[in-house]
Each structure stands twice: as C-alpha cells, then as structure tokens.
Amino acid sequence: MSFANLGLAPALLSAIQRANYEAPYPIQIEAIPALLQGKDLLGLAPTGSGKTAAYILPILQQLLSKEALRDRAVPVLVIVPTRELAVQVAEVAENFSRFLPRRIKSLAIFGGVSINPQMMKLGGTEILIATPGRLIDLMGRNSVNISRIQTLVIDEADKVLQMGFREEMEHILEYVPKKKQTLMFSATMDGEVEELIQKLLNDPVRVQVAADDFTPDLIKQSAYRVSPETKGPFLRQLIQSGDWKQILIFASSIRTADNVVGKLVKNGIDAVAFHGDKSQGARTEALAKFKSGKTRVLVATDLAARGIDIQALPLVINYELPRSPKDYIHRIGRTGRAGMEGEAISLITPEEMHHFKVIQKKMGKWVKLIHEEDFGKAEE
Structure with a gap:
C-alpha cells in the first residue's frame, strides 16, 4: 500500500514524497480515506503510531480546496495535552505545507511563555494547535474565534482528561459549532474518554x-x-x-531525572533533564539541543516526554520501569522509527523483576536478561 492509494491529491502526494515519507502506517491507511470523506473518527492508537500525519494530511487537503479565512476565525482546531505535543503537531503540519501550492499557516499555542507573541502570530492561522488553558486565555482576550471551526481534533484525549483539563474542555466545547468534523485520538479508553466520545462524535469510523x-x-x-x-x-x-549519538533515558520521577543528570555531568557525559519543573524556555532549549545533537543525553519523565518525536533516535534506556506496560511500549517506540533500527535497554533491580515480567507478558515478547557482571559478553 502506498499514499497514492489513499485518495490524496497530487499536491499532497508530492509534499509527502518531498518530506521523505515512504509507506503509510496502518492508522494512516484506515484513517485518511475516511477523513477525506468528511466522516468523524475515533482513533485508538499509541504514541508513535503515525496518527499525527493521519489527520494532518487530509486536513491540509480540505484546506487547499478552500480560501483562507481573513479574520481570527480559525477553520481547524487541534487540542493537545502538552506543549511538546503542540510543537510536534505544528512541525508536521509545517513540514508538509512547505511543499503545497499555497502555504497553510499552522500555529502552536501553549502556556508557560509570554502570551503576547502568540497573540501577534494568530492572524491568518488555519490550523491552530492548542493546550486547553492557553486557548481559553486567548479566547478571553478575544484574540481567537473558534465559533466557525470546520474540523476539531482532540489528540491524546486520555491525557487531556488525566491532566485535569475536564473543566477547560467543557468550556471550550461551549464555543465550537455543533456542525463540524470531529476527530478524537486516545491511547486508552476509560469512562471519561467514553463520555467525551458519546458527546462529540457522530457515527465515527473507528480505527484501532x-x-x-x-x-x-x-x-x-x-x-x-x-x-x-x-x-x-x-x-x-x-x-x-x-557510540550512540543520541540517548533518551526515562526516569519515573523529576527527582530521579535531576539526580541522574547530575551524576552524568559530573562524570563528563553531556546530559540535560527534561521534566515539568523546568520552565518552558528551558525545555524548548533542551529539546532543540538534543534534536540537533548538541546534547547527547536527554533524561526525561514520561509526562514531559510525550510529544518528543525524533526520526532516527538510536537508543532508549529505561533507568526505571514505567508503571504500565502501555507506557513501556510508548517509551521504546521512540526508537526504531521510519524503517530504521533502534535499541531499547532496561536496567532492572531485583525489586523490579516481577513488574518487568508483567510488562513482558502483556507485550507478548520476552526480553533477554543479562547480569551486569556479564556486560560486554552478551555478543560473544
């Protein structure tokens, strides 16, 4: 299966080729044709499954067929739980838009930084990617109008609700029109997500x-x-x-992440922490240096790391195991992307052995366990 079989316009196919995308992911094969037909969609998919391009590509095609709005009424609203995911989605949209017949402006807005520069950039935005709190701030200042959106996307809906944005979501949904195309993506299903699905989606196509x-x-x-x-x-x-050029290390707490970085730096290893206690400026700078290869090691917590997307990341290390098998999958899925090989290494203490067995059982794959004293002998 190729992108040419999914109903995308020649301009989009050219953009896909020039953006170095090859074969579509399973979720893209199922979602893109349904979205081009204007249907609502429920996507149950983990991080790294290709869901961002699955909705950005048909959205760009729909926008290409229309004239850009000339006021602050945005046609497409994408709601995300974190700043990093907002930036990632905007990067994907911009990456494709660069090669289209006309530029489609996308903008990521989020808290933790000054609101004024974001207000000044809103004009002409066609795809607005927003965290709930900052979106409400801008709505309160009459800087953005979501009453005429044509497409609403809620990405990582489970995390949006888990992070305590339920009231903000209810407030935002009061202002969006009833007639629109709605897309919802979630890695997990629970009562709150199910309630949101019932409230928003109209006979959705379900992709899992x-x-x-x-x-x-x-x-x-x-x-x-x-x-x-x-x-x-x-x-x-x-x-x-x-000789790994980039290494992403996962820790389960902010304190551990900071301690690990401190020890690494003390021993001459270039490393930086990436977590919720860092300012937005510090997090943006840390991620930029890591992506560009200026910093070799990034030590992150699970929540902060959502939205980190590096095409050729060679190694992920679990310094501590995550709470759930699904989070383990999310973590190791940061490597081995775009047809490239990757490596994931976990450090397991005796206290973590039982939990690691549970993770492997749920994953359906057993991982070779090596004693630390045999390090370096594994390939012999």
Whole structure:
C-alpha cells in the first residue's frame, strides 16, 4: 500500500514524497480515506503510531480546496495535552505545507511563555494547535474565534482528561459549532474518554492500532539485572561503551531525572533533564539541543516526554520501569522509527523483576536478561 492509494491529491502526494515519507502506517491507511470523506473518527492508537500525519494530511487537503479565512476565525482546531505535543503537531503540519501550492499557516499555542507573541502570530492561522488553558486565555482576550471551526481534533484525549483539563474542555466545547468534523485520538479508553466520545462524535469510523501489534520489530530489546547501588555507575559505563549519538533515558520521577543528570555531568557525559519543573524556555532549549545533537543525553519523565518525536533516535534506556506496560511500549517506540533500527535497554533491580515480567507478558515478547557482571559478553 502506498499514499497514492489513499485518495490524496497530487499536491499532497508530492509534499509527502518531498518530506521523505515512504509507506503509510496502518492508522494512516484506515484513517485518511475516511477523513477525506468528511466522516468523524475515533482513533485508538499509541504514541508513535503515525496518527499525527493521519489527520494532518487530509486536513491540509480540505484546506487547499478552500480560501483562507481573513479574520481570527480559525477553520481547524487541534487540542493537545502538552506543549511538546503542540510543537510536534505544528512541525508536521509545517513540514508538509512547505511543499503545497499555497502555504497553510499552522500555529502552536501553549502556556508557560509570554502570551503576547502568540497573540501577534494568530492572524491568518488555519490550523491552530492548542493546550486547553492557553486557548481559553486567548479566547478571553478575544484574540481567537473558534465559533466557525470546520474540523476539531482532540489528540491524546486520555491525557487531556488525566491532566485535569475536564473543566477547560467543557468550556471550550461551549464555543465550537455543533456542525463540524470531529476527530478524537486516545491511547486508552476509560469512562471519561467514553463520555467525551458519546458527546462529540457522530457515527465515527473507528480505527484501532493495538500497542502489542505496534511493537516495532526493528527495536533490539535487552535488559540488565543490576543492584540499586550499582545502577548509576552501570548506566555511565553503558553510555561510555557505545557510540550512540543520541540517548533518551526515562526516569519515573523529576527527582530521579535531576539526580541522574547530575551524576552524568559530573562524570563528563553531556546530559540535560527534561521534566515539568523546568520552565518552558528551558525545555524548548533542551529539546532543540538534543534534536540537533548538541546534547547527547536527554533524561526525561514520561509526562514531559510525550510529544518528543525524533526520526532516527538510536537508543532508549529505561533507568526505571514505567508503571504500565502501555507506557513501556510508548517509551521504546521512540526508537526504531521510519524503517530504521533502534535499541531499547532496561536496567532492572531485583525489586523490579516481577513488574518487568508483567510488562513482558502483556507485550507478548520476552526480553533477554543479562547480569551486569556479564556486560560486554552478551555478543560473544
């Protein structure tokens, strides 16, 4: 299957080719034709499944067939839970738009930074990607009008609700028109998500990409059994043993992330922390340096790391295991993308062994466990 079979216009196909996208992901194969027909859609898919392009491409095609609005009434609104995901979605939209017959302006707005520059950039925006709080701030200043949107996207709906944005969502939904195309994506389903689906979606096409099915075959997974006392020194030995240009390390708490970075830097390894206690400016700078290769190691918490999308990331390390098997899939799915090989390594203490077995069982794949004393002998 190729993008040419999905009903996309020649201009979009050319943009896809020039943006170096190859074969479509499963969610794109199912979602794009339905969205081009104007149907509502429910996408149940994990992070990294290709869902952003699955909705951005048909949205761009729909906008190409219409004249741009000349006031602050935006035609497309994408609601996301985090600043990083907002930036990522805007980057995808901009990446495709660069090659289209006319430029379609997209803009990411989020809190934690000055509101005035965002207000000044709103004019002519056709795809507005927003976190709920900042969107309400701008609506309160009459800087943006969402009463005439034609397409509403709620990306990572489960995280939007888990992060406490329920009241903000209810407020926003009072201002959007009843007649519109609505798209909702979520990695998980619970009562609140189900309630939102019933409220917003009209006979939606349902597309599901199971986390188990999504586990990339190109990811080489391994695990090392370590003691709590040797975990830090072993991590440093592991990093220094290879020539990985970029390494994303996951920690389960802000405190641990900061401690790991402190020890790495003290031992001459260039590293930076990435979590919710950092200012937006610090997070943006850290991510930019990591993406460009100026910083070799990024140590992140799960929540902050949502939205990090690096095409050729070679290595993910689980310094600590996540709470759920689904989060484990999300983590390792940061590598092994775009047809490239990747590697995921987990450091397992005796206390984490049972939880790691549960993760492997849910994943349906067993990971080779190596004792730390045998490090370097695994390939012999």
